[in-house]
Amino acid sequence: MQRVLSSYDLGRKLRHLRLRKKIGLVDLGKHTGLSASMLSQLENGKLVPTLPTLARIAMVFDVGLDHFFTNRTKRSLCSVIRAAERMRFPDRADAPSPAWFFECLAFSTQEKSMQAYLATIEPRRREEVSDHVHDGAEFLYVLNGAVAITYAEEEIEMKQGDSAYFDGSQPHGYRAMGSEPATAIVVTTPPRL
Template sequence: MNRTALSDTLQDGLEAYRIGPKVRALRLAKDMGLAQLGEHTGLSAAMLSRIERGQVFPTLATLLRIALVFGVGLDHFFGPGEEEPVFEVVRASDRLKLGDKTDGPVSYLFESLDFPVAKSRFQAYLAEFSATAVQSKPHSHEGAEMLYVIEGSLQLAIHGRTEVLQKGDSVYFDAGFEHSYRAADGQRCKVIAVVSGSNPAGREGG
């Protein structure tokens, strides 16, 4: 069906399914040329090329012939289209600064760097430890954690080991072991924390 014969609404609706690229993907996956596909479907290579490039929308009968060649159903062409890539910008002015949940003084403040992302594969934070803050409450969670010190120095305690990280240092560790932190050397410390797992530090308070 020629594009010019379609209403704008119908044309936009068909374009959303990306039928042409799906036909092309099936053909290339079988390492098949346009002429070879034409032999199986009775369509010319030129017509198939126009379909793949979205210049022509095939009728259902034509599309069925193409589908039979590749052993797929018509639903293959009318299923959900390609997902849009996730892209979220978080402005510094939009971030909310929260404290860790402890019974005593707040050990550190943190800001989520990716809070608008509904299904993030990890959580990223900017954490700030004051010069006078006490060691945070030991906590653990599933997954892993990576810290990168951008200001000051950080004292990390985990599984019987204590390590002091200086500006520019980073660490990766299994967050299933109890861990805690504090600013070292009596100076304010800022850290980028990237956390994986269903119960990351800071959001649930360990």
């Protein structure tokens, strides 16, 4: 949870507000009822503020809570996600034997126009593949191993270096061919309006 909140850069936004109004930590503490030490820790990202704490600070600066959770400046987007920061999830939380595992490659990036995943696809027989659908397009690039994509009731075999682009609203599923898992990069996009 702390990693998700840290992606909003709350401390930097708080410090920017305070410096713009030319208020010291002690004076801000008097207005908010928070200690200067706590405010310093919030600004430096050593402490994650609670919602009531943010609300008190927002009231002092006469901004809404949305100030802390939106990006008001339009700037070039560059978000780096370190390998150690990613989390691995099964295809379904309740699956006793998941068909694949995925890691969101840009989980903390705000205002994404696409989703990118590292997928580890488990070996299965064709009849064990569960199809799924979603809005938008999907792109899959096989990093290693062999993958069979079931798409619109057809199975397409793919090897390392092969890629596929398709409409995600059509039933599709994956399986690793052979006895070893395969890995792939999967990118999905929202539907075009």
